[in-house]
Amino acid sequence: HPGVLHRRFLSDLSTSLFSFVLPLLPTSEELTIKEEVRTLIEKLIKTIEPSSRLLSFGSSCNSFGLRNSDMDLVVLIDDPDAGLDASTFVQMIGDLLERETNFDVKPLPKARIPIIKLNLAASPGLPYGIACDIGIENRLAIENTRLLLTYATIDPARVRTLVLFLKVWAKRRRINSPYRGTLSSYGITLMVLYFLVHVKQPPVLPNLQRIAPVRPITEEEMMLEGRNVYFFDDVEMLRQEWSSVNFESVGELLIDFFRYFSHDFQFNTMVLSLRAGPLTKESKGWTNDIDMARDRNRLCIEDPFEITYNVARTVTKDGLYTIRGEFMRATRILTQRPERAVLALAELCR
Ligand code: ATP
Ligand code: MG
Numbered sequence: 001h002p003g004v005l006h007r008r009f010l011s012d013l014s015t016s017l018f019s020f021v022l023p024l025l026p027t028s029e030e031l032t033i034k035e036e037v038r039t040l041i042e043k044l045i046k047t048i049e050p051s052s053r054l055l056s057f058g059s060s061c062n063s064f065g066l067r068n069s070d071m072d073l074v075v076l077i078d079d080p081d082a083g084l085d086a087s088t089f090v091q092m093i094g095d096l097l098e099r100e101t102n103f104d105v106k107p108l109p110k111a112r113i114p115i116i117k118l119n120l121a122a123s124p125g126l127p128y129g130i131a132c133d134i135g136i137e138n139r140l141a142i143e144n145t146r147l148l149l150t151y152a153t154i155d156p157a158r159v160r161t162l163v164l165f166l167k168v169w170a171k172r173r174r175i176n177s178p179y180r181g182t183l184s185s186y187g188i189t190l191m192v193l194y195f196l197v198h199v200k201q202p203p204v205l206p207n208l209q210r211i212a213p214v215r216p217i218t219e220e221e222m223m224l225e226g227r228n229v230y231f232f233d234d235v236e237m238l239r240q241e242w243s244s245v246n247f248e249s250v251g252e253l254l255i256d257f258f259r260y261f262s263h264d265f266q267f268n269t270m271v272l273s274l275r276a277g278p279l280t281k282e283s284k285g286w287t288n289d290i291d292m293a294r295d296r297n298r299l300c301i302e303d304p305f306e307i308t309y310n311v312a313r314t315v316t317k318d319g320l321y322t323i324r325g326e327f328m329r330a331t332r333i334l335t336q337r338p339e340r341a342v343l344a345l346a347e348l349c350r
Helices: 002-024 028-048 086-100 139-154 156-172 185-199 235-241 250-264 317-335 341-348
Strands: 052-057 071-077 104-108 115-120 130-136 270-273 277-280
Touching: 002 156, 002 250, 002 341, 028 052, 028 071, 028 086, 028 130, 052 139, 071 086, 071 139, 086 104, 086 115, 086 130, 139 156, 139 185, 139 235, 156 185, 156 250, 185 250, 185 270, 250 317, 317 341
Parallel strands: 071 130
Antiparallel strands: 052 071, 104 115, 115 130, 270 277
């Protein structure tokens, strides 16, 4: 009977998704080495500016990390009188790391956002080495990392599995290259969360930026660099109080995600806002100016905190065409009732 076969396929698909993702997670050895590297660099940076701390952000700590993924680090300077500008600091840290470590160091003090690029050579615990970027004072990145982690913690089995699988899929299908006109991992993650909060009915996840705080907090406490960075982050309370009445399996959610972005989302007129739900490009002033040398608003994904910033501004006309083609290909593969889910996943990520 087709209904029974379909149900069996969906349950196989969910099991296969878990087994697909599991061996791609970072090893504990890799995590240990990364933490040792962070501690070592932090110690060195403190010799330049004692009030500085070195924090991890991005996929090393939002729970969406894959094996061998790069390491995103940021230096925070706590002393307001330190009086170091980012360019100078980047140059000084670069020189210091060059002298004191055997990492391959490349400081970029003149870049729009000054950073230091590091490459760690391969070793037994790290067969591919690590690429690492160190930025300065990017406090919003720490907050959006915490937001993503909190979403993952609410329903790790479904949220982590979906995001991790879609990151791998996007890499294998070559639509995860912001420098080549497609999406960043951060953009893909925001699309998945948007789908789980705003598209699925009933929702799989609550909108953390719209849950009122338990204790009133002041305007000032919500603000960071002029942005409202408030979100409900009491994980214990969320575990007790939030239980989704959406019981769809991760396999069903995956198919629906592909279907939604193949047929339903209006890429030409709409903005994906995790904070506010669907918005029009017009209401945000994110329409494509014909005079503009480069079009930045083909695909619009609002940053959760920096709401004037389109996370997907790197996506070009061709890039969007490729991305939409990939959503359609994926929908086709999963809905043509393939016999075995494992084979369908392999084909999907070919
Ligand atoms: P990967 O495992 O592929 O490295 P990642 O989760 O680290 O994935 P990245 O795209 O490398 O994702 O982004 C890391 C962090 O950098 C994000 O958490 C975000 O804070 C910031 N970031 C990255 N891209 C953007 C962007 N386009 N706009 C704003 N912030 C971004
Ligand atoms: Mg990263």
